[in-house]
Ligand SMILES: Nc1ncnc2c1ncn2[C@@H]1O[C@H](COP(=O)(O)OP(=O)(O)OP(=O)(O)O)[C@@H](O)[C@H]1O
């Protein structure tokens with residue numbers, strides 16, 4: 001059984017034209033010890049999908065449909081108190097800007113200790129020992145001294161290490177990482193990704209949902225990848241087969257926009273046209289106006305989800321029996 005099983009998730013935002021879906025009928029699973037990359041251009045709904053699972057949405061958003069099962073519990077049906085506890089204990093998050101996770105007025109040591117005291121029930125001494133251990137694990141040198149520093153005294157990469165220390169402090173079953181390395185330079189980026197892999201996946205068998213628009217990052221660290229376009233997952237599969245043989249024209253376009261040597265360097269893909277906004281989503285397959293293979297049916301019918309081979313899924317008429 002999967003650790004996380006998201007089914008039919010639909011999340012809408014209030015717009016001037018009424019409620020409009022930013023995420024439509026999104027389903028995916030995540031197994032223990034697995035890293036799933038969620039990719040797509042800006043505005044495809046990656047963050048909204050992830051925040052929906054954590055129920056961290058603002059007042060202008062609503063989950064219109066779907067379930068998100070973690071073990072035997074549907075996160076989307078849980079009350080706020082239970083969810084808050086779960087978010088510290090079993091689920092963790094890191095974001096593009098580590099500052100969002102850190103309180104600027106409190107030393108980083110206090111912040112880590114507070115988390116482990118609250119969620120692991122440790123006393124002050126044990127919490128300090130745990131904080132030191134975590135700082136060492138995420139590669140912070142001279143941890144005794146660093147405990148009493150404030151967030152602004154750290155570089156972006158160092159602050160992200162602290163956010164990671166907090167995120168792993170309670171041994172979460174799952175981490176959601178939303179563009180955790182986008183703001184960092186390439187060397188630091190690789191270090192943080194390696195830490196996520198060793199500390200969470202290898203040592204704890206936690207699952208990671210890694211949101212990125214960088215296919216290089218996916219190639220480096222993910223096991224499977226889900227490609228999103230205009231609120232829908234258009235293709236899912238293991239990274240090796242998706243990169244070798246992309247089935248959806250959008251996936252192919254993303255990969256084609258990236259010269260092979262650039263995959264390793266982590267360059268950004270750009271393809272012609274742009275992702276439609278919430279109020280100008282085309283009918284049929286949302287990608288059809290940008291698709292080199294579009295047929296008349298693509299403008300009117302939503303493509304069915306097909307499973308051409310084990311573990312692979314694609315939503316495109318090209319892959320249907322008469323496609
Ligand atoms: N708080 C909000 N209120 C209204 N619309 C929103 C809000 N947040 C996101 N949207 C809209 O929902 C759609 C999906 O946005 P989302 O931020 O989930 O995309 P993303 O794939 O994470 O993009 P990025 O790569 O830029 O982070 C976009 O059209 C965006 O404009």
Ligand SMILES: [Mg+2]
Pocket residue numbers: 046047048178
């Ligand atoms: Mg985002």
